Amino acid sequence: MDLKFSEADVTFREEVINFLETEYPDDIKEKQDKRIPLEKDEIVRWQQILNKKGWFAINWPTEYTNHEELSVTQKYILQEELAKANTPTNIPFGVGMCAPVVYTFGTDEQKEKFLPSILNSEVWWCQGYSEPGSGSDLASLKTKAELKGDKYIVNGAKTWTTLAQHADWIFCLVRTETTDIKQEGISFLLIDMKTSGIEVKPIITIDGSHEVNMVYFDNVEVPAENLVGEQGQGWNIAKFLLAHERSGIAGIAALKRELTRLKDLSSDIPLGEGTLLEDVQFRNKIEETEIELTATEFTELRTLAAMSQGGSPGAESSILKIKGTELQQTISELFVEMLAYYAHPFYLENEIGSNETVGPDYAAPVMPHYLNYRKVTIYGGSNEIQRNVISKAILGL
Amino acid sequence: MDFTFNEEQTLIQDQVDQFVQKEYDWETRQSLSNSDLGFGEANWQKFAELGWLGISVSEESGGFGGSAIESMLIMEAFGKGLVVEPFLETMIMAGSLIDDHGSDEQKSSVLEPAISGEMHLALAYAEPQSRFNLSDVVTEAKAEGENYILSGYKSVVMNGPSANKIIISARTSGSQLDENGITLFIVDTDSNGLAKTNYKTVDGRRASDLTLENVSVSKDNIIGSLDSGFEILDSAIDKAILAISAEAVGAMEVLYKTTVEYTKTREQFGTSIGKFQVLQHRMVDMFMEYEQCKSLLYMATMKHEEGAPDAKKAISGLKYQVGKAGKFIGQQAVQLHGGMGVTDELNVGHYFKRLTTVGTIFGNTDYHLKKYTSL
Numbered sequence: 001m002d003l004k005f006s007e008a009d010v011t012f013r014e015e016v017i018n019f020l021e022t023e024y025p026d027d028i029k030e031k032q033d034k035r036i037p038l039e040k041d042e043i044v045r046w047q048q049i050l051n052k053k054g055w056f057a058i059n060w061p062t063e064y065t066n067h068e069e070l071s072v073t074q075k076y077i078l079q080e081e082l083a084k085a086n087t088p089t090n091i092p093f094g095v096g097m098c099a100p101v102v103y104t105f106g107t108d109e110q111k112e113k114f115l116p117s118i119l120n121s122e123v124w125w126c127q128g129y130s131e132p133g134s135g136s137d138l139a140s141l142k143t144k145a146e147l148k149g150d151k152y153i154v155n156g157a158k159t160w161t162t163l164a165q166h167a168d169w170i171f172c173l174v175r176t177e178t179t180d181i182k183q184e185g186i187s188f189l190l191i192d193m194k195t196s197g198i199e200v201k202p203i204i205t206i207d208g209s210h211e212v213n214m215v216y217f218d219n220v221e222v223p224a225e226n227l228v229g230e231q232g233q234g235w236n237i238a239k240f241l242l243a244h245e246r247s248g249i250a251g252i253a254a255l256k257r258e259l260t261r262l263k264d265l266s267s268d269i270p271l272g273e274g275t276l277l278e279d280v281q282f283r284n285k286i287e288e289t290e291i292e293l294t295a296t297e298f299t300e301l302r303t304l305a306a307m308s309q310g311g312s313p314g315a316e317s318s319i320l321k322i323k324g325t326e327l328q329q330t331i332s333e334l335f336v337e338m339l340a341y342y343a344h345p346f347y348l349e350n351e352i353g354s355n356e357t358v359g360p361d362y363a364a365p366v367m368p369h370y371l372n373y374r375k376v377t378i379y380g381g382s383n384e385i386q387r388n389v390i391s392k393a394i395l396g397l
Numbered sequence: 398m399d400f401t402f403n404e405e406q407t408l409i410q411d412q413v414d415q416f417v418q419k420e421y422d423w424e425t426r427q428s429l430s431n432s433d434l435g436f437g438e439a440n441w442q443k444f445a446e447l448g449w450l451g452i453s454v455s456e457e458s459g460g461f462g463g464s465a466i467e468s469m470l471i472m473e474a475f476g477k478g479l480v481v482e483p484f485l486e487t488m489i490m491a492g493s494l495i496d497d498h499g500s501d502e503q504k505s506s507v508l509e510p511a512i513s514g515e516m517h518l519a520l521a522y523a524e525p526q527s528r529f530n531l532s533d534v535v536t537e538a539k540a541e542g543e544n545y546i547l548s549g550y551k552s553v554v555m556n557g558p559s560a561n562k563i564i565i566s567a568r569t570s571g572s573q574l575d576e577n578g579i580t581l582f583i584v585d586t587d588s589n590g591l592a593k594t595n596y597k598t599v600d601g602r603r604a605s606d607l608t609l610e611n612v613s614v615s616k617d618n619i620i621g622s623l624d625s626g627f628e629i630l631d632s633a634i635d636k637a638i639l640a641i642s643a644e645a646v647g648a649m650e651v652l653y654k655t656t657v658e659y660t661k662t663r664e665q666f667g668t669s670i671g672k673f674q675v676l677q678h679r680m681v682d683m684f685m686e687y688e689q690c691k692s693l694l695y696m697a698t699m700k701h702e703e704g705a706p707d708a709k710k711a712i713s714g715l716k717y718q719v720g721k722a723g724k725f726i727g728q729q730a731v732q733l734h735g736g737m738g739v740t741d742e743l744n745v746g747h748y749f750k751r752l753t754t755v756g757t758i759f760g761n762t763d764y765h766l767k768k769y770t771s772l
Contacts, residue, residue, distance in 0.1 A: 001406070
């Protein structure tokens with residue numbers, strides 16, 4: 001039992017740092033450091049740079065990436081250094097969600113068709129899970145897919161579909177049968193967003209941004225070959241996906257960076273004779289958060305270590321989802337607290353980073369981020385659902 | 398990074414777990430705790446024979462050269478059974494201190510008999526006014542020829558009643574709050590002028606308050622050098638925090654699991670109360686607090702073992718979390734057991750009581766959050 005990094009790990013860290021120094025584009029870095037939202041092509045460009053180095057699809061089996069597999073420690077180091085450098089977060093819908101389903105449940109044809117374009121970020125995916133009437137009770141979903149000949153005819157509506165406005169494809173949970181047990185009639189279907197009958201309508205969130213959408217399906221024809229796994233197996237795939245790809249779910253490395261930033265910024269804010277950081281009440285909140293963050297970091301490392309010993313990422317990953325998202329919200333809240341009045345001027349995404357904002361130069365994105373991040377305890381299975389999962393799967397209740 | 402235990406560590410973990418499961422059922426624990434001695438002398442001899450007492454003591458000092466990880470595993474298993482034998486007091490608080498800083502003579506006359514189970518030890522660091530501040534020392538030691546004359550008062554000395562020798566912090570120079578000027582003395586408990594008031598503590602263990610009136614101690618019984626006892630004491634308390642936190646993690650595990658099992662069998666409104674979501678989510682929170690504590694325990698123990706620069710900060714973070722989680726898990730275990738939770742008969746209340754004292758011993762959450770911030 002030890003926390004030491006081997007010589008190979010130290011070399012690996014240097015390699016990551018060198019890579020970032022030479023390969024992380026200045027224009028993207030500048031936007032990231034100012035917290036200006038990136039355009040799609042900028043995210044694609046960065047993901048392609050990572051992929052070229054073999055550091056994009058780090059959790060895929062190596063047979064699909066042709067890159068060497070990283071150890072748990074190397075993945076930890078990579079994520080830590082990427083976060084420290086404030087590189088863009090990977091968009092997870094293709095690389096982290098659709099791909100694992102395809103390489104685990106898909107046919108050889110599906111693997112060949114979909115995996116390479118996910119790997120090089122050419123094709124963007126979005127996730128069709130929630131519906132207007134099906135949130136936490138996801139299995140009650142009603143979007144219907146009827147098999148007619150060699151096609152499914154899809155009708156219904158999906159909601160909260162993140163980045164659907166940019167997506168080329170959507171992976172969907174659809175109802176292919178009406179069964180007594182609602183979970184058994186669900187299937188996993190891949191749908192080309194350009195198919196006629198699909199309509200995307202923006203939903204504007206409280207931070208004023210357009211991130212999520214409604215996606216309507218009106219007699220959309222989908223080739224039957226786009227079914228993943230067996231018909232009726234969709235719920236099992238969805239559960240697999242929920243437990244899978246938990247590496248980095250808590251976003252620990254980015255949280256460490258943000259907490260450090262919070263300390264740095266608040267140490268420059270005068271308060272009475274001293275600074276905001278020296279204020280006992282504010283400081284205590286920061287330290288309590290840091291201790292919780294460290295605990296979560298090591299809970300994640302323990303989970304990953306167990307996985308690398310052959311364990312499976314079970315319901316334990318729900319702890320990481322709960323703790324990670326709670327921390328994300330707490331830290332976003334502390335930033336707002338730090339700003340006081342200058343959290344109030346309201347700017348839209350495209351105004352952030354412009355010269356027209358008032359207050360400290362880091363102020364404009366703070367409140368939108370806080371508002372936007374109320375989503376994190378709701379999405380990906382709300383934290384209440386995660387507690388249900390732990391209760392059932394670990395506590396046996 | 399490696400989160401696995403080596404073969405010897407797994408072996409000792411299994412051995413202590415087996416002991417707790419097979420030889421330390423709740424009735425046994427209660428009868429030992431309620432006995433005059435307050436623990437089982439036969440158990441203590443068994444620990445000595447099995448080599449547990451000296452496991453983390455260095456080989457040069459007559460031990461088996463294990464690390465803080467072995468102590469952690471023993472204490473975690475002891476926490477599961479709420480073991481009252483004073484391993485923490487004799488072997489970690491006092492024993493490790495002599496191991497790290499004692500003279501050869503002190504090691505052979507004090508530490509070796511402790512390892513073989515013949516001698517009990519204690520560490521007297523707290524005073525009525527000191528709360529958790531190790532450098533707040535009023536008890537005085539004045540040089541007189543080859544001896545020092547100790548006068549003062551020491552509070553709530555754990556394992557005081559059984560201790561044959563007690564390590565006492567006393568001021569040899571400087572003023573009340575100075576870190577410099579504190580010296581540690583090994584004092585025979587049958588010395589003239591030393592009076593013990595013995596009592597039972599709320600967690601079923603034993604402690605003493607000590608009155609020292611002109612107690613004469615040879616200067617050979619100084620640990621380390623004159624006036625420099627604070628750092629020695631501080632590092633011994635760090636080890637003790639790691640150990641008591643491991644014990645707390647063991648106790649938390651039993652408490653959350655016992656609560657889960659109870660809610661599966663207790664029926665109200667025609668169903669087991671474990672079916673109620675409000676209770677399920679509470680128990681999930683108990684489970685998560687336990688896991689988070691365990692993560693910090695592993696992290697802080699490894700950092701300490703490796704001499705990491707931020708090891709002390711990690712230890713304060715851990716103690717803060719142990720205090721917070723211990724209180725939450727303890728209180729909620731009682732709450733979910735309903736009236737039974739507040740009875741003396743059920744073990745739950747006793748785990749709660751131990752977690753309550755652990756929350757205070759070596760510094761509570763407020764103290765360690767402040768310390769964490771300052772480091």
